[in-house]
Amino acid sequence: xxxxHHETLPLGQRPPLLRLNHVDKIFGGDVVxxxxxxxxxxxxxxxxxxxxxxxxxxxxxxxxxxLMHPTRGRVEWEGHHGRGDLGVVFQEPTLxxxxxxxxxxxxxxxxxxxxxxxxxxxxxxxxxxVGLEKFLNAYPRELSxxxxxxxxxxxxxxxxxxxxxxDEPFAALDEITRHKLNNDLLKLxxxxxxxxxxxxxxxxxxxFLSDRIVVMAARPGRVLTELQVDAPYPRxxxxxxxxxxxxxxxxxxxxxxxxxxxxx
Amino acid sequence: MSLADNQTLGTAETRDEDEIRRARAARMExxxxxxxxxxxxxxxxxxxxxxxxxxxxxxxILPGPDRVWDSLVNDWAILIDAAYLTGWxxxxxxxxxxxxxxxxxxxxxQSKMLExxxxxxxxxxxxxxxxxxxxxxxxxxxxxxxGMLLCAWLVAFFPVLSSTTLGLNSVxxxxxxxxxxxxxxxxxxxxxLQLPSxxxxxxxxxxxxxxxxxxxxxxxxxxAGTGGIGSGLAFRIQEAGYRLxxxxxxxALALVAAMGxxxxxxxxxxxxxxxRKWHESAVSRET
Numbered sequence: 001x002x003x004x005h006h007e008t009l010p011l012g013q014r015p016p017l018l019r020l021n022h023v024d025k026i027f028g029g030d031v032v033x034x035x036x037x038x039x040x041x042x043x044x045x046x047x048x049x050x051x052x053x054x055x056x057x058x059x060x061x062x063x064x065x066x067l068m069h070p071t072r073g074r075v076e077w078e079g080h081h082g083r084g085d086l087g088v089v090f091q092e093p094t095l096x097x098x099x100x101x102x103x104x105x106x107x108x109x110x111x112x113x114x115x116x117x118x119x120x121x122x123x124x125x126x127x128x129x130v131g132l133e134k135f136l137n138a139y140p141r142e143l144s145x146x147x148x149x150x151x152x153x154x155x156x157x158x159x160x161x162x163x164x165x166x167d168e169p170f171a172a173l174d175e176i177t178r179h180k181l182n183n184d185l186l187k188l189x190x191x192x193x194x195x196x197x198x199x200x201x202x203x204x205x206x207x208f209l210s211d212r213i214v215v216m217a218a219r220p221g222r223v224l225t226e227l228q229v230d231a232p233y234p235r236x237x238x239x240x241x242x243x244x245x246x247x248x249x250x251x252x253x254x255x256x257x258x259x260x261x262x263x264x
Numbered sequence: 265m266s267l268a269d270n271q272t273l274g275t276a277e278t279r280d281e282d283e284i285r286r287a288r289a290a291r292m293e294x295x296x297x298x299x300x301x302x303x304x305x306x307x308x309x310x311x312x313x314x315x316x317x318x319x320x321x322x323x324x325i326l327p328g329p330d331r332v333w334d335s336l337v338n339d340w341a342i343l344i345d346a347a348y349l350t351g352w353x354x355x356x357x358x359x360x361x362x363x364x365x366x367x368x369x370x371x372x373x374q375s376k377m378l379e380x381x382x383x384x385x386x387x388x389x390x391x392x393x394x395x396x397x398x399x400x401x402x403x404x405x406x407x408x409x410x411g412m413l414l415c416a417w418l419v420a421f422f423p424v425l426s427s428t429t430l431g432l433n434s435v436x437x438x439x440x441x442x443x444x445x446x447x448x449x450x451x452x453x454x455x456x457l458q459l460p461s462x463x464x465x466x467x468x469x470x471x472x473x474x475x476x477x478x479x480x481x482x483x484x485x486x487x488a489g490t491g492g493i494g495s496g497l498a499f500r501i502q503e504a505g506y507r508l509x510x511x512x513x514x515x516a517l518a519l520v521a522a523m524g525x526x527x528x529x530x531x532x533x534x535x536x537x538x539x540r541k542w543h544e545s546a547v548s549r550e551t
Contacts, residue, residue, distance in 0.1 A: 086445055088441075088442060094436065094438040096456075096457070097542045098543075099460075099542075107442075
């Protein structure tokens with residue numbers, strides 16, 4: 001199997017992967033997008049960054065993916081970190097419209113100088129994982145919004161990245177599709193044991209998906225508090241309707257209210 | 265329509281009246297698309313013939329359509345030679361416009377400094393009417409063919425340059441970020457991201473350039489006159505005018521127009537073929 005499975009240890013026993021160390025990002029000299037963000041990411045974490053608009057969630061992702069440099073502070077990776085160690089899923093599927101599904105998933109390898117025949121098995125395997133193995137030769141315009149997002153996810157995991165960043169990936173989808181993709185994302189996590197940082201506006205999405213919720217506040221963007229959702233994976237429909245889920249959702253909502261500046 | 269009719273329709277096929285009406289309208293439009301313009305042309309030619317006959321207009325002022333047709337048939341050998349020349353100049357100029365326009369666009373895109381230095385001059389070349397530059401060109405360029413090519417190229421390259429430039433800069437921001445995250449180099453970004461993104465824009469510029477290179481070639485011929493290299497359609501129009509052979513003027517003019525239509529149609533087909541699999545402009549045409 002080309003796509004490796006990583007063992008996920010319980011919270012508290014996971015080896016560290018990455019650390020944001022007192023990171024500040026200031027735009028134009030006076031707009032503080034992110035203030036003093038410290039976050040340790042461990043192997044196997046599913047972290048949600050939850051917060052209102054302007055809380056610096058996306059800025060944090062851009063700094064982690066090295067698209068932006070912090071004004072102060074550092075991003076420290078454990079061990080060697082190079083090309084292909086990071087997978088990214090944006091809010092839009094961000095596929096190349098002129099390329100087929102297979103060519104889109106091939107992209108990270110292609111940019112690393114690998115021919116399609118070299119990595120064909122990997123491409124096929126991730127497409128099977130996201131349930132699109134029959135759509136290899138389809139063009140993005142022939143796919144629904146949810147299917148495009150699956151292609152985007154397949155592309156993000158095809159290189160076996162150490163970390164997957166997802167920036168509100170399902171925000172633009174309808175509720176039914178979002179529900180389905182949330183379930184499938186967790187299934188995928190079970191299968192490959194990836195580490196994920198997931199940006200979202202939705203309390204319910206963050207509770208359902210993640211085992212760590214980092215609640216952020218705006219103006220200036222900063223980390224307010226962190227909640228742990230210690231419900232075991234795999235989580236399915238029964239988790240969505242459990243009292244435990246409701247309790248976690250209430251805690252997260254209260255934290256989010258505080259982040260919005262309202263009394264809890 | 266009675267209730268009984270409705271019921272038989274409903275059982276005979278599953279399409280309701282609305283859909284049948286829509287299908288009929290679509291069918292009519294498909295026919296009307298070519299039938300109406302052709303009808304208008306036939307009417308105009310008949311009207312033209314009638315005006316000439318009814319008013320006894322002498323043929324050296326306005327020949328009837330029959331005389332133009334005769335000229336087209338009798339002077340075919342002369343006209344087709346002229347059309348070849350004009351056509352060749354036009355196509356070569358278009359080819360150079362593509363190479364020059366797209367090449368400059370890529371160069372400008374790769375170097376901001378080059379763009380800042382030279383883009384204003386590209387604009388100046390474009391906004392100066394070619395008719396006013398052409399006489400100068402023929403003073404300094406000895407070869408008539410080279411001069412004509414240069415004139416036609418000057419008018420045609422700019423739309424290719426400006427639309428390709430726009431296309432190269434219109435890359436989806438997230439895709440650009442993705443390429444950075446995966447460590448793409450400049451060449452990979454150009455080849456796998458910017459050039460495909462620019463293709464629809466380039467093809468739009470190409471369609472405009474096709475028409476303009478014909479205009480450039482015609483203007484160049486009018487300025488250059490004949491110089492032992494044979495004569496193009498524009499020169500034939502001018503020459504026939506001096507001889508009051510108005511019928512031949514019309515015949516040559518018809519060929520110029522036909523050539524323009526042909527170039528536009530050919531470039532539209534090319535554009536459709538290249539984009540039909542993925543681009544919205546080509547998709548909507550199918551449905």
